[in-house]
Amino acid sequence: MPSITTRRLVTTAVLAASVVAAAAVPAFAHVTVQPGTATQGAYTAVAFRVPDESDTASTTKLEVSLPADHPVASVATEPLPGWTATTEKTKLATPIKTDDGDEITDAVTKITWTADAGAKIAPGQFQDFKVSLGPLPTDTDKLVLKALQTYDDGTIVRWIEDAKAGQAEPEHPAPTLTLTKAAADGDHPAGAAAAPAGAQAAPPANGSSDDPTARILGIVGIVVAVIGTAVGVLGLRRRTDRA
Incomplete structure (x- = not known):
C-alpha cells in the first residue's frame, strides 16, 4: 500500500x-489586444483577440471604441473573410497636427466587425481582428479600447472596465494597449519604428x-x-x- x-x-x-x-x-x-505594448508616436499593428466563452451561442459582432481624447490619425482594418468592418469618425475638439503642417479634424473612434452567416466564432473558438494604428498618442501611457462582444442569442458582453494598478482585475476588463516612451537619439525598439502615413506595420505574430x-x-x-x-x-x- x-x-x-x-x-x-x-x-x-x-x-x-x-x-x-x-x-x-x-x-x-478575456477580449484582449495583442501585443499589449507599443511605442508612443509610432505606427503599429495589433490584433483584438476574441474568444467565444459561451457553451451554446456564437459571436456575431465585435465593436471596439478608440478614445477621442487621445485620437489616432490613421486607422486601417485588415480584411477578414466572412466579416465586414465599418468605422465611425468623431469631430475632434482639438485637431491633430501632422508633420506636414496639416490638421486632421476628425478621427476614427469606433470599429465594428459583423459576421456573415457562416463566419461566426463558435463556442470554444477564437478570432483575431487586426488593425493598423498610428501615429500613437504621446500624451498618455495607455489606450483603453473598450469592446462589446455580441452573441447570436442576443447576449452582449461589455469589456469596458478599466483595470487599476494595485487593484484586483475587474470581471470584464477593457483591452488595454500600454504605450512606452520612444528610445533616445531616434532609436526605436524592434517593430516600433515610425511609418509614413497610410503604411501598415506587420501584424503581430x-x-x-x-x-x-x-x-x-x-x-x-x-x-x-x-x-x-x-x-x-x-x-x-x-x-x-x-x-
Whole structure:
C-alpha cells in the first residue's frame, strides 16, 4: 500500500493542477489586444483577440471604441473573410497636427466587425481582428479600447472596465494597449519604428509572448510535469514496499 506521504504528494499535485487551470481559463476568456505594448508616436499593428466563452451561442459582432481624447490619425482594418468592418469618425475638439503642417479634424473612434452567416466564432473558438494604428498618442501611457462582444442569442458582453494598478482585475476588463516612451537619439525598439502615413506595420505574430494560449500551455506543461513526478514517486514506493 502506498504510504500516507505518497498519497499526500499525489493529492497536492492534483489540487495544484486544478487551481492553475481555474486561474488560467478566465485570462484566456478575456477580449484582449495583442501585443499589449507599443511605442508612443509610432505606427503599429495589433490584433483584438476574441474568444467565444459561451457553451451554446456564437459571436456575431465585435465593436471596439478608440478614445477621442487621445485620437489616432490613421486607422486601417485588415480584411477578414466572412466579416465586414465599418468605422465611425468623431469631430475632434482639438485637431491633430501632422508633420506636414496639416490638421486632421476628425478621427476614427469606433470599429465594428459583423459576421456573415457562416463566419461566426463558435463556442470554444477564437478570432483575431487586426488593425493598423498610428501615429500613437504621446500624451498618455495607455489606450483603453473598450469592446462589446455580441452573441447570436442576443447576449452582449461589455469589456469596458478599466483595470487599476494595485487593484484586483475587474470581471470584464477593457483591452488595454500600454504605450512606452520612444528610445533616445531616434532609436526605436524592434517593430516600433515610425511609418509614413497610410503604411501598415506587420501584424503581430501568433507566437507573441503576450499570447494567452502560449502562457496557458506553458502552465499546463509545468503541472503535468509535477503530476508525472508524483506518479513516479508512487511507483517507486510501491516497488520498494514489495521488495
